[in-house]
Amino acid sequence: MSAQYVELLNQSLAEFPSDVNVSFEFFPPNSEQMVTTLWNSIERLKGLSPKFVSVTYGTNASTRDRTHRVIQDIVEKTDLTAVPHLTCIDTSIDEINEIADNYWNLGIRHILALRGDLPKGAPNPDIYADHLVETLKKRHDFDISVAAYPEVHPDAKNGQADLLHLRRKVDAGANLAISQFFFDIEAFLRFRDRCVAVGIEAEIVPGILPVSNYESLVKFAGPLNVKIPSWLHKRYEGLENDPETRNLVGASIAIDMVRVLRKEGIKDFHFYTLNRSELTYAICHTLGLRPTINTK
Incomplete structure (x- = not known):
């Protein structure tokens, strides 16, 4: 191995950030099997001292009840900061206030407020995420995160309208925005600059999705208006029946994204784990995060 190669390798390794903060979504x-998978992932990732862990919230009552149970278990069984997602689709103001009271009494002080997915064929709702933020802030002094869309929300009229809606959410009381996952780093950085230009002062945290299955990604990225770059397709080409290599490729892409974004001054990153810890843990380890002792 030449001295020049060793020097380049050491320089590359030295470029990895060592001061990043992370949060995780579950x-x-x-099913019982998925319960085991979830808690194995929580146990593995909690040692990395995330700023918080969030739990998604569905549009039907059974999914919502499961969210509440998971949040309560995280609060009671771990020292993690639990952040429940809360949507306002098909939910009255009275119901929202009741949920907010229950979370506040449980010790929850941070909520991720979302409009939620519209059922197919449903008319436009009477309440949007900015109204939800305002309702929650009036009820209790929560920290509130909201969603941001670097490549424009699929229901938005255009990019400017989407940006102004984010501004309304922040003006209503949100103090953090977590982005939809993306792969076009330039698109995210342009979006961040546009947020500053319209007076959005809340931190914009990039959402990172470690990809283990490219075909599944393509299926759900389209409806979300997430662009799949041609280079990403080439990275996964020929790996349809090779999950181990796909995982290595997915980790490499996420690590490169975080490294570039860190050079742009970003320190906080939100990982969409899909309830699997392996890829996210490997990425965080490479980025310099190490387990801490947690007795609970």
Whole structure:
């Protein structure tokens, strides 16, 4: 191995950030097997001292109940800061206030407020995420995160309208925005600059999705208006029946994204774990995060 190669390798390794903060998203399980998978992931990732862990919230009552149970278990069984997602689709103001009271009494002080997915064929709702933020802030002094869309929300009229809606959410009381996952780093950085230009002062945290299955990604990225770059397709080409290599590729892409974004001054990153810890843990380890002792 030449001295020049060793020097380049050491320089590359030295470029990895060592001061990043992370948070993780999970979803409520719908089977006993998935319960085990979820808690194995929580146990593995909690040692990395995330700023918080969030739990998604569905549009039907059974999914919502599962979210509440997972949040309560996280509060009671771990020292993690639990952040429940809360949507306002098909939910009255009275119901929202009741949920907010229950969470506040449980010790929850941070909520991720979302409009929620519209059922197919449903008319436009009477309440949007900015109204939800305002309702929650009036009820209790929560920290509130909201969603941001670097490549524009699929229901938005255009990018400017989407940006102004984010501004309304922040003006209503949100103090953090977590982005939809993306792969076009330039698109995210342009979005961040546009947020500053319209007076959005809340921190914009990039959402990172470690990809283990490219075909599944393509299926759900389209409806979310997430662009799949041609280079990403080439990275996964020929790996349809090779999950181990797909995982290595997915980890490499996420690590490169975080490294570039860190150079742009970003320190906080939100990982969409899909309830699997392996890829996210490997990425965080490479980025310099190490387990801490947790007695609970």
